Amino acid sequence: MRPGPTGWCRSYARPAARRGRLNHLVVIPARAGSSRLPRKPLRLIAGRTLLHRTIAMARAAIGDRDGVALTVATDDAEIADHARAVGCDAVMTDSAIATGSGRALAAALAQPIAPRFVINLQGDSPFQPKGALGSVIAALEAGAHVATPVIALDWPALDALRDHKTRSPFSGTTCARSPDGHAYWFSKAIIPAIRNEDSLRARLPRSPVWRHVGLYGYALDALRRFEACPPTALENLEGLEQLRLLELGIPVMTVPVDPPSFDSSGIDTEADISRVEALIAQHGDPTPSL
Structure with missing residues:
Protein backbone atom coordinates (compact mmCIF):
# COMPACT_ATOMS: atom_id res chain seq x y z
CA MET A 1 0.00 0.00 0.00
CA ARG A 2 1.15 3.52 -0.65
CA PRO A 3 -0.17 6.74 0.85
CA GLY A 4 -2.50 8.89 -1.16
CA PRO A 5 -1.02 12.00 -2.79
CA THR A 6 -1.01 14.90 -0.39
CA GLY A 7 1.91 16.78 -1.92
CA TRP A 8 0.85 20.21 -3.09
CA CYS A 9 2.87 23.37 -3.00
CA ARG A 10 0.59 26.35 -3.07
CA SER A 11 -2.79 27.38 -4.35
CA TYR A 12 -4.11 30.38 -6.14
CA ALA A 13 -7.51 31.81 -5.27
CA ARG A 14 -9.47 28.95 -3.78
CA PRO A 15 -12.67 27.81 -5.54
CA ALA A 16 -15.59 29.34 -3.67
CA ALA A 17 -18.71 27.18 -3.73
CA ARG A 18 -21.93 29.13 -3.89
CA ARG A 19 -23.38 30.09 -0.52
CA GLY A 20 -20.35 28.70 1.29
CA ARG A 21 -21.18 24.98 0.92
CA LEU A 22 -18.91 22.64 -1.05
CA ASN A 23 -20.53 19.33 -1.96
CA HIS A 24 -18.83 18.74 -5.30
CA LEU A 25 -15.34 19.79 -6.33
CA VAL A 26 -14.85 19.54 -10.09
CA VAL A 27 -11.13 19.17 -10.82
CA ILE A 28 -9.47 19.49 -14.23
CA PRO A 29 -6.07 17.74 -13.97
CA ALA A 30 -3.62 19.45 -16.31
CA ARG A 31 -0.18 17.85 -16.23
CA ALA A 32 2.60 19.45 -18.24
CA GLY A 33 4.34 16.20 -19.21
CA SER A 34 2.92 14.08 -22.02
CA SER A 35 5.03 11.71 -24.09
CA ARG A 36 2.71 11.80 -27.10
CA LEU A 37 1.72 15.48 -26.96
CA PRO A 38 4.13 17.61 -24.88
CA ARG A 39 2.56 20.47 -22.86
CA LYS A 40 -0.81 19.24 -24.02
CA PRO A 41 -3.05 21.58 -21.93
CA LEU A 42 -1.54 24.63 -23.68
CA ARG A 43 -1.80 23.29 -27.22
CA LEU A 44 -4.03 25.34 -29.49
CA ILE A 45 -7.12 23.84 -31.11
CA ALA A 46 -8.64 26.21 -33.65
CA GLY A 47 -7.20 29.20 -31.80
CA ARG A 48 -8.06 28.24 -28.20
CA THR A 49 -6.02 26.09 -25.87
CA LEU A 50 -7.15 22.63 -24.87
CA LEU A 51 -7.32 23.76 -21.24
CA HIS A 52 -9.33 26.89 -22.10
CA ARG A 53 -11.84 24.74 -23.96
CA THR A 54 -12.16 22.28 -21.08
CA GLY A 63 -24.17 26.59 -14.61
CA ASP A 64 -25.83 27.91 -11.46
CA ARG A 65 -25.65 24.67 -9.45
CA ASP A 66 -25.34 25.24 -5.74
CA GLY A 67 -22.37 23.79 -3.83
CA VAL A 68 -20.22 23.03 -6.89
CA ALA A 69 -16.74 24.51 -7.39
CA LEU A 70 -14.24 24.22 -10.25
CA THR A 71 -10.45 24.21 -10.13
CA VAL A 72 -7.48 23.21 -12.28
CA ALA A 73 -4.89 20.93 -10.65
CA THR A 74 -1.47 21.19 -12.27
CA ILE A 79 -0.55 26.18 -16.92
CA ALA A 80 -1.84 27.54 -13.60
CA ASP A 81 -1.35 31.10 -14.80
CA HIS A 82 -3.20 30.32 -18.02
CA ALA A 83 -6.12 28.87 -16.03
CA ARG A 84 -6.31 32.05 -13.97
CA ALA A 85 -6.11 34.18 -17.11
CA VAL A 86 -9.31 32.58 -18.41
CA GLY A 87 -11.03 32.94 -15.04
CA CYS A 88 -10.51 29.59 -13.33
CA ASP A 89 -8.94 28.84 -9.95
CA ALA A 90 -5.85 26.63 -9.88
CA VAL A 91 -4.04 24.46 -7.34
CA MET A 92 -0.39 23.53 -7.70
CA THR A 93 0.13 19.80 -7.11
CA ASP A 94 3.22 17.63 -6.78
CA SER A 95 4.81 16.73 -10.12
CA ALA A 96 5.37 13.19 -8.81
CA ILE A 97 1.61 12.52 -8.95
CA ALA A 98 1.20 10.34 -12.02
CA THR A 99 -2.57 10.16 -12.53
CA GLY A 100 -5.48 12.49 -12.98
CA SER A 101 -7.32 10.92 -10.07
CA GLY A 102 -4.30 11.46 -7.83
CA ARG A 103 -4.14 15.10 -8.83
CA ALA A 104 -7.90 15.43 -8.21
CA LEU A 105 -7.50 14.00 -4.71
CA ALA A 106 -4.61 16.36 -3.99
CA ALA A 107 -6.78 19.29 -5.04
CA ALA A 108 -9.61 18.08 -2.79
CA LEU A 109 -7.28 17.73 0.20
CA ALA A 110 -6.06 21.28 -0.42
CA GLN A 111 -9.51 22.69 0.35
CA PRO A 112 -10.24 24.20 3.79
CA ILE A 113 -13.12 21.71 4.13
CA ALA A 114 -13.00 18.48 2.16
CA PRO A 115 -15.81 18.10 -0.39
CA ARG A 116 -18.22 15.16 -0.21
CA PHE A 117 -17.62 14.31 -3.85
CA VAL A 118 -14.73 14.84 -6.23
CA ILE A 119 -15.22 14.92 -9.99
CA ASN A 120 -12.20 14.31 -12.20
CA LEU A 121 -12.91 16.07 -15.47
CA GLN A 122 -10.15 14.92 -17.78
CA GLY A 123 -8.39 17.85 -19.35
CA ASP A 124 -7.96 16.23 -22.77
CA SER A 125 -11.68 15.73 -23.47
CA PRO A 126 -13.12 19.22 -24.00
CA PHE A 127 -16.05 18.26 -26.23
CA GLN A 128 -18.10 16.18 -23.82
CA PRO A 129 -21.88 15.73 -23.88
CA LYS A 130 -23.70 18.65 -22.28
CA GLY A 131 -25.50 16.43 -19.77
CA ALA A 132 -22.50 14.37 -18.67
CA LEU A 133 -21.43 16.38 -15.63
CA GLY A 134 -24.97 16.78 -14.33
CA SER A 135 -25.67 13.07 -14.76
CA VAL A 136 -22.56 12.16 -12.76
CA ILE A 137 -23.50 14.58 -9.98
CA ALA A 138 -27.00 13.08 -9.83
CA ALA A 139 -25.64 9.51 -9.66
CA LEU A 140 -23.31 10.39 -6.79
CA GLU A 141 -26.09 12.08 -4.86
CA ALA A 142 -28.22 8.96 -5.43
CA GLY A 143 -25.60 6.83 -3.68
CA ALA A 144 -23.05 5.75 -6.29
CA HIS A 145 -19.50 5.23 -5.00
CA VAL A 146 -18.10 6.09 -8.44
CA ALA A 147 -19.99 7.33 -11.49
CA THR A 148 -18.93 7.88 -15.09
CA PRO A 149 -20.83 8.58 -18.35
CA VAL A 150 -21.16 6.30 -21.37
CA ILE A 151 -22.63 6.79 -24.83
CA ALA A 152 -24.55 4.10 -26.73
CA LEU A 153 -23.01 3.96 -30.20
CA ASP A 154 -25.22 3.66 -33.24
CA TRP A 155 -23.76 1.71 -36.13
CA PRO A 156 -22.23 4.71 -37.97
CA ALA A 157 -20.60 5.85 -34.72
CA LEU A 158 -19.19 2.37 -34.18
CA ASP A 159 -17.83 2.35 -37.73
CA ALA A 160 -16.21 5.74 -37.08
CA LEU A 161 -14.61 4.49 -33.85
CA ARG A 162 -13.21 1.43 -35.61
CA ASP A 163 -11.76 3.63 -38.34
CA HIS A 164 -10.26 6.01 -35.76
CA LYS A 165 -8.56 3.12 -33.98
CA THR A 166 -6.74 2.08 -37.14
CA ARG A 167 -4.76 5.32 -36.72
CA SER A 168 -4.87 5.85 -32.91
CA PRO A 169 -5.45 2.44 -31.32
CA PHE A 170 -5.19 3.72 -27.74
CA SER A 171 -7.50 6.71 -28.22
CA GLY A 172 -11.09 6.01 -27.21
CA THR A 173 -12.38 3.61 -24.53
CA THR A 174 -15.36 1.27 -24.54
CA CYS A 175 -17.32 -0.26 -21.67
CA ALA A 176 -19.24 -3.47 -21.05
CA PHE A 186 -13.45 -0.97 -19.66
CA SER A 187 -11.02 -1.44 -22.53
CA LYS A 188 -9.03 0.36 -25.18
CA ALA A 189 -10.19 -2.46 -27.44
CA ILE A 190 -13.76 -2.31 -28.75
CA ILE A 191 -15.87 -4.53 -26.49
CA PRO A 192 -17.89 -6.65 -26.75
CA ALA A 193 -16.90 -8.54 -29.88
CA ILE A 194 -20.02 -8.84 -32.04
CA ARG A 195 -21.01 -12.19 -33.51
CA ASN A 196 -23.56 -12.14 -36.36
CA GLU A 197 -23.15 -8.39 -36.74
CA ASP A 198 -24.96 -8.14 -40.08
CA SER A 199 -28.07 -9.62 -38.49
CA LEU A 200 -27.92 -7.19 -35.57
CA ARG A 201 -27.44 -4.23 -37.92
CA ALA A 202 -30.60 -5.22 -39.78
CA ARG A 203 -32.67 -5.46 -36.58
CA LEU A 204 -31.33 -2.85 -34.17
CA PRO A 205 -30.74 0.91 -34.54
CA ARG A 206 -27.87 0.84 -32.06
CA SER A 207 -24.84 -1.36 -31.64
CA PRO A 208 -24.16 -3.14 -28.32
CA VAL A 209 -21.02 -1.01 -27.81
CA TRP A 210 -20.86 1.76 -25.22
CA ARG A 211 -18.14 4.40 -25.50
CA HIS A 212 -16.78 5.72 -22.24
CA ALA A 228 -4.14 4.26 -1.45
CA CYS A 229 -3.59 1.17 -3.63
CA GLU A 247 -10.16 -5.04 -9.36
CA LEU A 248 -10.54 -3.55 -5.88
CA GLY A 249 -14.24 -4.43 -5.90
CA ILE A 250 -15.38 -0.78 -5.93
CA PRO A 251 -18.56 -0.61 -8.05
CA VAL A 252 -18.62 1.86 -10.91
CA MET A 253 -22.02 3.16 -12.01
CA THR A 254 -22.20 4.10 -15.68
CA VAL A 255 -24.75 6.73 -16.67
CA PRO A 256 -25.99 6.93 -20.28
CA VAL A 257 -25.76 10.36 -21.90
CA ASP A 258 -26.52 11.69 -25.34
CA LEU A 279 -14.70 18.81 -37.33
CA ILE A 280 -14.87 22.38 -36.00
CA ALA A 281 -14.41 23.74 -39.51
CA GLN A 282 -17.19 21.49 -40.78
CA HIS A 283 -19.73 21.72 -37.96
CA GLY A 284 -18.91 24.89 -36.04
CA ASP A 285 -17.21 25.36 -32.69
CA PRO A 286 -19.15 23.73 -29.80
CA THR A 287 -17.03 25.34 -27.04
CA PRO A 288 -19.01 28.04 -25.24
CA SER A 289 -17.48 31.46 -24.68
CA LEU A 290 -16.18 32.25 -21.21
Missing part, protein backbone atom coordinates in the same frame (compact mmCIF):
# COMPACT_ATOMS: atom_id res chain seq x y z
CA ILE A 55 -12.69 25.09 -18.56
CA ALA A 56 -15.35 26.70 -20.74
CA MET A 57 -17.17 23.39 -21.13
CA ALA A 58 -17.06 22.75 -17.38
CA ARG A 59 -18.35 26.22 -16.49
CA ALA A 60 -21.26 25.84 -18.90
CA ALA A 61 -22.10 22.41 -17.46
CA ILE A 62 -21.96 23.60 -13.85
CA ASP A 75 2.26 20.79 -11.68
CA ASP A 76 3.21 23.69 -13.95
CA ALA A 77 3.11 27.41 -13.11
CA GLU A 78 2.51 28.44 -16.73
CA ARG A 177 -22.00 -2.83 -18.50
CA SER A 178 -24.72 -4.70 -16.65
CA PRO A 179 -28.46 -4.10 -17.17
CA ASP A 180 -28.55 -1.96 -14.00
CA GLY A 181 -25.69 0.21 -15.27
CA HIS A 182 -22.73 -1.08 -13.28
CA ALA A 183 -19.55 -1.50 -15.31
CA TYR A 184 -18.26 -5.01 -15.98
CA TRP A 185 -15.09 -3.78 -17.71
CA VAL A 213 -16.63 9.47 -21.64
CA GLY A 214 -13.54 10.67 -19.75
CA LEU A 215 -15.27 12.01 -16.66
CA TYR A 216 -15.26 10.37 -13.21
CA GLY A 217 -17.14 11.26 -10.05
CA TYR A 218 -16.08 9.79 -6.71
CA ALA A 219 -17.35 9.79 -3.19
CA LEU A 220 -14.31 11.11 -1.34
CA ASP A 221 -13.80 7.85 0.61
CA ALA A 222 -13.85 5.81 -2.62
CA LEU A 223 -11.24 8.10 -4.15
CA ARG A 224 -9.05 7.85 -1.03
CA ARG A 225 -9.24 4.04 -1.15
CA PHE A 226 -8.47 3.97 -4.85
CA GLU A 227 -5.43 6.21 -4.46
CA PRO A 230 -0.90 0.67 -6.27
CA PRO A 231 -1.79 0.28 -9.95
CA THR A 232 -2.88 -3.21 -10.95
CA ALA A 233 -1.41 -5.33 -13.71
CA LEU A 234 -4.44 -5.05 -15.99
CA GLU A 235 -4.64 -1.32 -15.36
CA ASN A 236 -1.05 -1.01 -16.55
CA LEU A 237 -1.66 -3.16 -19.63
CA GLU A 238 -4.68 -1.18 -20.81
CA GLY A 239 -3.51 2.19 -19.52
CA LEU A 240 -6.90 2.68 -17.82
CA GLU A 241 -6.84 3.62 -14.16
CA GLN A 242 -10.56 2.86 -13.68
CA LEU A 243 -9.72 -0.85 -13.98
CA ARG A 244 -8.10 -0.57 -10.54
CA LEU A 245 -11.52 0.29 -9.12
CA LEU A 246 -13.05 -2.88 -10.53
CA PRO A 259 -23.65 12.06 -27.81
CA PRO A 260 -21.88 15.41 -28.04
CA SER A 261 -22.36 17.72 -31.00
CA PHE A 262 -19.57 15.82 -32.72
CA ASP A 263 -17.61 12.75 -31.73
CA SER A 264 -14.07 13.64 -30.69
CA SER A 265 -12.83 11.09 -28.13
CA GLY A 266 -9.71 12.34 -26.32
CA ILE A 267 -6.94 14.59 -27.58
CA ASP A 268 -3.80 12.46 -27.39
CA THR A 269 -1.84 13.07 -30.60
CA GLU A 270 -1.16 15.63 -33.32
CA ALA A 271 -3.55 13.64 -35.50
CA ASP A 272 -6.31 14.12 -32.91
CA ILE A 273 -5.83 17.89 -33.01
CA SER A 274 -6.03 17.89 -36.81
CA ARG A 275 -9.14 15.71 -36.72
CA VAL A 276 -10.95 17.95 -34.23
CA GLU A 277 -9.99 21.12 -36.09
CA ALA A 278 -11.49 19.60 -39.23
Whole structure:
Protein backbone atom coordinates (compact mmCIF):
# COMPACT_ATOMS: atom_id res chain seq x y z
CA MET A 1 0.00 0.00 0.00
CA ARG A 2 1.15 3.52 -0.65
CA PRO A 3 -0.17 6.74 0.85
CA GLY A 4 -2.50 8.89 -1.16
CA PRO A 5 -1.02 12.00 -2.79
CA THR A 6 -1.01 14.90 -0.39
CA GLY A 7 1.91 16.78 -1.92
CA TRP A 8 0.85 20.21 -3.09
CA CYS A 9 2.87 23.37 -3.00
CA ARG A 10 0.59 26.35 -3.07
CA SER A 11 -2.79 27.38 -4.35
CA TYR A 12 -4.11 30.38 -6.14
CA ALA A 13 -7.51 31.81 -5.27
CA ARG A 14 -9.47 28.95 -3.78
CA PRO A 15 -12.67 27.81 -5.54
CA ALA A 16 -15.59 29.34 -3.67
CA ALA A 17 -18.71 27.18 -3.73
CA ARG A 18 -21.93 29.13 -3.89
CA ARG A 19 -23.38 30.09 -0.52
CA GLY A 20 -20.35 28.70 1.29
CA ARG A 21 -21.18 24.98 0.92
CA LEU A 22 -18.91 22.64 -1.05
CA ASN A 23 -20.53 19.33 -1.96
CA HIS A 24 -18.83 18.74 -5.30
CA LEU A 25 -15.34 19.79 -6.33
CA VAL A 26 -14.85 19.54 -10.09
CA VAL A 27 -11.13 19.17 -10.82
CA ILE A 28 -9.47 19.49 -14.23
CA PRO A 29 -6.07 17.74 -13.97
CA ALA A 30 -3.62 19.45 -16.31
CA ARG A 31 -0.18 17.85 -16.23
CA ALA A 32 2.60 19.45 -18.24
CA GLY A 33 4.34 16.20 -19.21
CA SER A 34 2.92 14.08 -22.02
CA SER A 35 5.03 11.71 -24.09
CA ARG A 36 2.71 11.80 -27.10
CA LEU A 37 1.72 15.48 -26.96
CA PRO A 38 4.13 17.61 -24.88
CA ARG A 39 2.56 20.47 -22.86
CA LYS A 40 -0.81 19.24 -24.02
CA PRO A 41 -3.05 21.58 -21.93
CA LEU A 42 -1.54 24.63 -23.68
CA ARG A 43 -1.80 23.29 -27.22
CA LEU A 44 -4.03 25.34 -29.49
CA ILE A 45 -7.12 23.84 -31.11
CA ALA A 46 -8.64 26.21 -33.65
CA GLY A 47 -7.20 29.20 -31.80
CA ARG A 48 -8.06 28.24 -28.20
CA THR A 49 -6.02 26.09 -25.87
CA LEU A 50 -7.15 22.63 -24.87
CA LEU A 51 -7.32 23.76 -21.24
CA HIS A 52 -9.33 26.89 -22.10
CA ARG A 53 -11.84 24.74 -23.96
CA THR A 54 -12.16 22.28 -21.08
CA ILE A 55 -12.69 25.09 -18.56
CA ALA A 56 -15.35 26.70 -20.74
CA MET A 57 -17.17 23.39 -21.13
CA ALA A 58 -17.06 22.75 -17.38
CA ARG A 59 -18.35 26.22 -16.49
CA ALA A 60 -21.26 25.84 -18.90
CA ALA A 61 -22.10 22.41 -17.46
CA ILE A 62 -21.96 23.60 -13.85
CA GLY A 63 -24.17 26.59 -14.61
CA ASP A 64 -25.83 27.91 -11.46
CA ARG A 65 -25.65 24.67 -9.45
CA ASP A 66 -25.34 25.24 -5.74
CA GLY A 67 -22.37 23.79 -3.83
CA VAL A 68 -20.22 23.03 -6.89
CA ALA A 69 -16.74 24.51 -7.39
CA LEU A 70 -14.24 24.22 -10.25
CA THR A 71 -10.45 24.21 -10.13
CA VAL A 72 -7.48 23.21 -12.28
CA ALA A 73 -4.89 20.93 -10.65
CA THR A 74 -1.47 21.19 -12.27
CA ASP A 75 2.26 20.79 -11.68
CA ASP A 76 3.21 23.69 -13.95
CA ALA A 77 3.11 27.41 -13.11
CA GLU A 78 2.51 28.44 -16.73
CA ILE A 79 -0.55 26.18 -16.92
CA ALA A 80 -1.84 27.54 -13.60
CA ASP A 81 -1.35 31.10 -14.80
CA HIS A 82 -3.20 30.32 -18.02
CA ALA A 83 -6.12 28.87 -16.03
CA ARG A 84 -6.31 32.05 -13.97
CA ALA A 85 -6.11 34.18 -17.11
CA VAL A 86 -9.31 32.58 -18.41
CA GLY A 87 -11.03 32.94 -15.04
CA CYS A 88 -10.51 29.59 -13.33
CA ASP A 89 -8.94 28.84 -9.95
CA ALA A 90 -5.85 26.63 -9.88
CA VAL A 91 -4.04 24.46 -7.34
CA MET A 92 -0.39 23.53 -7.70
CA THR A 93 0.13 19.80 -7.11
CA ASP A 94 3.22 17.63 -6.78
CA SER A 95 4.81 16.73 -10.12
CA ALA A 96 5.37 13.19 -8.81
CA ILE A 97 1.61 12.52 -8.95
CA ALA A 98 1.20 10.34 -12.02
CA THR A 99 -2.57 10.16 -12.53
CA GLY A 100 -5.48 12.49 -12.98
CA SER A 101 -7.32 10.92 -10.07
CA GLY A 102 -4.30 11.46 -7.83
CA ARG A 103 -4.14 15.10 -8.83
CA ALA A 104 -7.90 15.43 -8.21
CA LEU A 105 -7.50 14.00 -4.71
CA ALA A 106 -4.61 16.36 -3.99
CA ALA A 107 -6.78 19.29 -5.04
CA ALA A 108 -9.61 18.08 -2.79
CA LEU A 109 -7.28 17.73 0.20
CA ALA A 110 -6.06 21.28 -0.42
CA GLN A 111 -9.51 22.69 0.35
CA PRO A 112 -10.24 24.20 3.79
CA ILE A 113 -13.12 21.71 4.13
CA ALA A 114 -13.00 18.48 2.16
CA PRO A 115 -15.81 18.10 -0.39
CA ARG A 116 -18.22 15.16 -0.21
CA PHE A 117 -17.62 14.31 -3.85
CA VAL A 118 -14.73 14.84 -6.23
CA ILE A 119 -15.22 14.92 -9.99
CA ASN A 120 -12.20 14.31 -12.20
CA LEU A 121 -12.91 16.07 -15.47
CA GLN A 122 -10.15 14.92 -17.78
CA GLY A 123 -8.39 17.85 -19.35
CA ASP A 124 -7.96 16.23 -22.77
CA SER A 125 -11.68 15.73 -23.47
CA PRO A 126 -13.12 19.22 -24.00
CA PHE A 127 -16.05 18.26 -26.23
CA GLN A 128 -18.10 16.18 -23.82
CA PRO A 129 -21.88 15.73 -23.88
CA LYS A 130 -23.70 18.65 -22.28
CA GLY A 131 -25.50 16.43 -19.77
CA ALA A 132 -22.50 14.37 -18.67
CA LEU A 133 -21.43 16.38 -15.63
CA GLY A 134 -24.97 16.78 -14.33
CA SER A 135 -25.67 13.07 -14.76
CA VAL A 136 -22.56 12.16 -12.76
CA ILE A 137 -23.50 14.58 -9.98
CA ALA A 138 -27.00 13.08 -9.83
CA ALA A 139 -25.64 9.51 -9.66
CA LEU A 140 -23.31 10.39 -6.79
CA GLU A 141 -26.09 12.08 -4.86
CA ALA A 142 -28.22 8.96 -5.43
CA GLY A 143 -25.60 6.83 -3.68
CA ALA A 144 -23.05 5.75 -6.29
CA HIS A 145 -19.50 5.23 -5.00
CA VAL A 146 -18.10 6.09 -8.44
CA ALA A 147 -19.99 7.33 -11.49
CA THR A 148 -18.93 7.88 -15.09
CA PRO A 149 -20.83 8.58 -18.35
CA VAL A 150 -21.16 6.30 -21.37
CA ILE A 151 -22.63 6.79 -24.83
CA ALA A 152 -24.55 4.10 -26.73
CA LEU A 153 -23.01 3.96 -30.20
CA ASP A 154 -25.22 3.66 -33.24
CA TRP A 155 -23.76 1.71 -36.13
CA PRO A 156 -22.23 4.71 -37.97
CA ALA A 157 -20.60 5.85 -34.72
CA LEU A 158 -19.19 2.37 -34.18
CA ASP A 159 -17.83 2.35 -37.73
CA ALA A 160 -16.21 5.74 -37.08
CA LEU A 161 -14.61 4.49 -33.85
CA ARG A 162 -13.21 1.43 -35.61
CA ASP A 163 -11.76 3.63 -38.34
CA HIS A 164 -10.26 6.01 -35.76
CA LYS A 165 -8.56 3.12 -33.98
CA THR A 166 -6.74 2.08 -37.14
CA ARG A 167 -4.76 5.32 -36.72
CA SER A 168 -4.87 5.85 -32.91
CA PRO A 169 -5.45 2.44 -31.32
CA PHE A 170 -5.19 3.72 -27.74
CA SER A 171 -7.50 6.71 -28.22
CA GLY A 172 -11.09 6.01 -27.21
CA THR A 173 -12.38 3.61 -24.53
CA THR A 174 -15.36 1.27 -24.54
CA CYS A 175 -17.32 -0.26 -21.67
CA ALA A 176 -19.24 -3.47 -21.05
CA ARG A 177 -22.00 -2.83 -18.50
CA SER A 178 -24.72 -4.70 -16.65
CA PRO A 179 -28.46 -4.10 -17.17
CA ASP A 180 -28.55 -1.96 -14.00
CA GLY A 181 -25.69 0.21 -15.27
CA HIS A 182 -22.73 -1.08 -13.28
CA ALA A 183 -19.55 -1.50 -15.31
CA TYR A 184 -18.26 -5.01 -15.98
CA TRP A 185 -15.09 -3.78 -17.71
CA PHE A 186 -13.45 -0.97 -19.66
CA SER A 187 -11.02 -1.44 -22.53
CA LYS A 188 -9.03 0.36 -25.18
CA ALA A 189 -10.19 -2.46 -27.44
CA ILE A 190 -13.76 -2.31 -28.75
CA ILE A 191 -15.87 -4.53 -26.49
CA PRO A 192 -17.89 -6.65 -26.75
CA ALA A 193 -16.90 -8.54 -29.88
CA ILE A 194 -20.02 -8.84 -32.04
CA ARG A 195 -21.01 -12.19 -33.51
CA ASN A 196 -23.56 -12.14 -36.36
CA GLU A 197 -23.15 -8.39 -36.74
CA ASP A 198 -24.96 -8.14 -40.08
CA SER A 199 -28.07 -9.62 -38.49
CA LEU A 200 -27.92 -7.19 -35.57
CA ARG A 201 -27.44 -4.23 -37.92
CA ALA A 202 -30.60 -5.22 -39.78
CA ARG A 203 -32.67 -5.46 -36.58
CA LEU A 204 -31.33 -2.85 -34.17
CA PRO A 205 -30.74 0.91 -34.54
CA ARG A 206 -27.87 0.84 -32.06
CA SER A 207 -24.84 -1.36 -31.64
CA PRO A 208 -24.16 -3.14 -28.32
CA VAL A 209 -21.02 -1.01 -27.81
CA TRP A 210 -20.86 1.76 -25.22
CA ARG A 211 -18.14 4.40 -25.50
CA HIS A 212 -16.78 5.72 -22.24
CA VAL A 213 -16.63 9.47 -21.64
CA GLY A 214 -13.54 10.67 -19.75
CA LEU A 215 -15.27 12.01 -16.66
CA TYR A 216 -15.26 10.37 -13.21
CA GLY A 217 -17.14 11.26 -10.05
CA TYR A 218 -16.08 9.79 -6.71
CA ALA A 219 -17.35 9.79 -3.19
CA LEU A 220 -14.31 11.11 -1.34
CA ASP A 221 -13.80 7.85 0.61
CA ALA A 222 -13.85 5.81 -2.62
CA LEU A 223 -11.24 8.10 -4.15
CA ARG A 224 -9.05 7.85 -1.03
CA ARG A 225 -9.24 4.04 -1.15
CA PHE A 226 -8.47 3.97 -4.85
CA GLU A 227 -5.43 6.21 -4.46
CA ALA A 228 -4.14 4.26 -1.45
CA CYS A 229 -3.59 1.17 -3.63
CA PRO A 230 -0.90 0.67 -6.27
CA PRO A 231 -1.79 0.28 -9.95
CA THR A 232 -2.88 -3.21 -10.95
CA ALA A 233 -1.41 -5.33 -13.71
CA LEU A 234 -4.44 -5.05 -15.99
CA GLU A 235 -4.64 -1.32 -15.36
CA ASN A 236 -1.05 -1.01 -16.55
CA LEU A 237 -1.66 -3.16 -19.63
CA GLU A 238 -4.68 -1.18 -20.81
CA GLY A 239 -3.51 2.19 -19.52
CA LEU A 240 -6.90 2.68 -17.82
CA GLU A 241 -6.84 3.62 -14.16
CA GLN A 242 -10.56 2.86 -13.68
CA LEU A 243 -9.72 -0.85 -13.98
CA ARG A 244 -8.10 -0.57 -10.54
CA LEU A 245 -11.52 0.29 -9.12
CA LEU A 246 -13.05 -2.88 -10.53
CA GLU A 247 -10.16 -5.04 -9.36
CA LEU A 248 -10.54 -3.55 -5.88
CA GLY A 249 -14.24 -4.43 -5.90
CA ILE A 250 -15.38 -0.78 -5.93
CA PRO A 251 -18.56 -0.61 -8.05
CA VAL A 252 -18.62 1.86 -10.91
CA MET A 253 -22.02 3.16 -12.01
CA THR A 254 -22.20 4.10 -15.68
CA VAL A 255 -24.75 6.73 -16.67
CA PRO A 256 -25.99 6.93 -20.28
CA VAL A 257 -25.76 10.36 -21.90
CA ASP A 258 -26.52 11.69 -25.34
CA PRO A 259 -23.65 12.06 -27.81
CA PRO A 260 -21.88 15.41 -28.04
CA SER A 261 -22.36 17.72 -31.00
CA PHE A 262 -19.57 15.82 -32.72
CA ASP A 263 -17.61 12.75 -31.73
CA SER A 264 -14.07 13.64 -30.69
CA SER A 265 -12.83 11.09 -28.13
CA GLY A 266 -9.71 12.34 -26.32
CA ILE A 267 -6.94 14.59 -27.58
CA ASP A 268 -3.80 12.46 -27.39
CA THR A 269 -1.84 13.07 -30.60
CA GLU A 270 -1.16 15.63 -33.32
CA ALA A 271 -3.55 13.64 -35.50
CA ASP A 272 -6.31 14.12 -32.91
CA ILE A 273 -5.83 17.89 -33.01
CA SER A 274 -6.03 17.89 -36.81
CA ARG A 275 -9.14 15.71 -36.72
CA VAL A 276 -10.95 17.95 -34.23
CA GLU A 277 -9.99 21.12 -36.09
CA ALA A 278 -11.49 19.60 -39.23
CA LEU A 279 -14.70 18.81 -37.33
CA ILE A 280 -14.87 22.38 -36.00
CA ALA A 281 -14.41 23.74 -39.51
CA GLN A 282 -17.19 21.49 -40.78
CA HIS A 283 -19.73 21.72 -37.96
CA GLY A 284 -18.91 24.89 -36.04
CA ASP A 285 -17.21 25.36 -32.69
CA PRO A 286 -19.15 23.73 -29.80
CA THR A 287 -17.03 25.34 -27.04
CA PRO A 288 -19.01 28.04 -25.24
CA SER A 289 -17.48 31.46 -24.68
CA LEU A 290 -16.18 32.25 -21.21
